[in-house]
Amino acid sequence: MNQFDKAGIPAVLVTAIPSLAESLGVNRIVEGAAVTHPTGAPELPPAEEATYRAKLFELAVNCLGISVSGPTIFTLDGPTQ
């Protein structure tokens, strides 16, 4: 991840373990659904699942444009720190 930032390409990581990504110095982190399926929520009914995923992806796109100063975790409830 850090290799992208180093090359001047802003990158966001969608992961279910944001704290690990944070400790590794990843700058933009979006909290994903689960370790086994970061961008899907199979336990939800299909309609809700599609909404969840759409929001998650939108969040990932949006935070690429947000300026951060260091590792920052974005969740669907808003950024923490």
Place this chain on the structure above:
Amino acid sequence: MPLELAYYDISKITFGNKTYLDGSSLVINHDELRAHLLEDDHFEDVTLHVAHPGDSLRVINVVDAVEPRCRLGGGNADFPGFLSTPQTVGKGRTAVLRGAAVVEVAEPVPGESTYWREAFFDMTDSCSGFSPFSDLANLVVDVKPAKYLRDDTRPPLNVFEGTPEAVSLNRAIRAAGLKASVYMASAAAGSEPNEVATFDLPTSPNPDLPGVVYLYQLSIPYIYGEIEPGGGAIGGPAHLPTMVHPNEILDGALVCGWNAIACMRELTYVVQNHPIIHDLYARSGKDLEFLGVVLFTNGDTRESKERLTGHATTLAQLLKPDGAIINYAGGGHPCVDTMMICQKLEQSGIPTTVLSMEMAPNPSDSGFVHFVREADLIISTGNYEESFSFPQVDAVIGGTSLLNAESSPSGPFSYPLSGLLGSTNQFGFTNVTARSH
């Protein structure tokens, strides 16, 4: 009122017709103690052995180890919640047979979680410095479970717990060790102790000395007879952190609750002699002031980890410490809780050190489950993935097979340090540490 531990130094255990102290030898009425332990109908039979340093002997399938102790005067409050009502301990005088231990062993029964039962130590000098029990005079209580428990073929529902019957047996085996502990230490009543040590927190800490708090991550112990966290498993519902008086911990309020990996099992013996609490007491008023202990377990979700670590940090801050010591209990993701507390304390200006065992099998694996940048002072209590050679011994107590070693339990075999009882203890009880090469 402080806690007084009256130490009676023991170097030898023998069997006889009555139970008494003969200088530094403890003579045990074998038949009386055996009958006492057989009162529990979980057991078909109980065999008693002695194991001394230098014996060509290996003890396997260990459940727990206990230091022989009993309360002197002040009513019956031995191991509250187990052998007495859950009344508060940590005050008054307790007799300690220093240099001795009771070790409970039993072959696993079907239906119990057997994975972490791989727990052994040698009485030869091969374990010297690595397992605390190699240097003690041990009474080994070898339990044969009742037939209905041995014949139960149902698989465990939860790999960490086992069937309800197996859980009940496990608790009974631990209780047998506690009973033997009290029975043995009762022999000291009326004799002069070799030493009496007094333990109390400072009433008015010296402001010129740094105040230190200890944040104690628990590995599923019984606290006053009740298992913590609820459900008795890593991932069980997390309770909020709490504070107890450190004397309660030294005086039998905590009993080992589950068969964690042997090298980091929260053995009752080690908790009774908790090295961080002992060392903080020993230096309190000299180069530091010991302020207290915060107990915490681990959350099972991100939210509960956040809640739990925040609260543990708050409790520690209420003691106004200048520094904090935290231990990682082992078991994987509880490391996240430990590291989060370290981070929160450091960010609030409280320097910390963290004790942790390592799981570093090869150069590709750093051995860390989790870390924060603030954890810049870690005390390594050893790398439990490194394999060691264990020699052939004349006798084995505790069963006929090791689960994961292909060779006979009498050896010789090679085995990771993880199987050696108490070797990488998370409180720094041993002198084991790991270094980069």
Place this chain on the structure above:
Amino acid sequence: MKIVHYLNQFFVGLGGEEAAGHPPEFREGPVGPGIRLNELLGEAGQVVGTIFAGDNYFSMNSSTSAEVVEGLLRALDADLLIAGPAFNAGRYGMACGEVCSVAIDRLGLPALMAMSENNPAVELHRAEIPILRTSDSTGGMGQALEDLAAGASSYLGSDGGWSAASSLLLSRGIRLNEVSPDRGSKRAIDLLLSKIEGHPCLTEWPLPDYDIVQPSALEATNTEPVLALVTEGGLVPSGNPDRLNSGRADRWFRYSVERVASLMSEEFEVIHGGIDTSASNENPNWMVPLDMARKQEPKGGFSLHEYVYSTTGNQGSMPAMRRIGDEIAAELHNAGVHAVIATST
């Protein structure tokens, strides 16, 4: 003291790729860089012979190569094997590792190999084989040979240990137990008191390497920024035609998704070896969100890059992952990609 030297086809003058399949062969005395090495060794030892092979030989003949090398080594009765320097050449480094492993494991013959810390063979062998540090490129040949001569001399003059040469060697990367004079609880208190007083103290367990990288900002562009999807979740076309590793990955692949609206389970699968992949295999978009990207592309203010990039993070070593990241980043940079959304397990 008798030293046997291992080199690849290039350094003995057989040629490059065209000779990469050359089977192991033996020549008396030093060859190529071995000649200078032999001079530098002076009285300490003599290069009595050189074994060489093509870089691809070992991967193409994995079942028989060890026997062949063992046979050549046995005939020599040497005191030490020196392999390389291989610098950052991956296949050459791997071959050095194979030859040294045969020497150590099968013959009990001490061995030393030389390469750059970035050589992929380092992670595989550093715990078992002493590795002498070199530069990435052959420009460091002179220094590497001097260091090799110094390291070999100090070993041959010792009673069988590498400790005198340790400043020239890469760390073994392993953590070994020892008994400290003080128990852990006392050390924890001692270190804490030093820290409180502000004295410099050393951790007993250094944290893993990590980079502090300044976050990049999205470049202002006249057109819509190009967005690429990347994963370490092990996404591959069904059947894994390129054989991406399910763990300890040393490679990455790109797969075209031009005019693909969604990752269908008939066409893609997830081969990550560290997780339950059933959910992601049912719907690969749950690992790499291509379908959502396509849905939001028209109004989202971005356009999607024509490839997705995939590797496997499972048990990955830090140097390998860093290299893979650098390689993907370089490609994205050259392809004019402006931003990345990555997913990880």
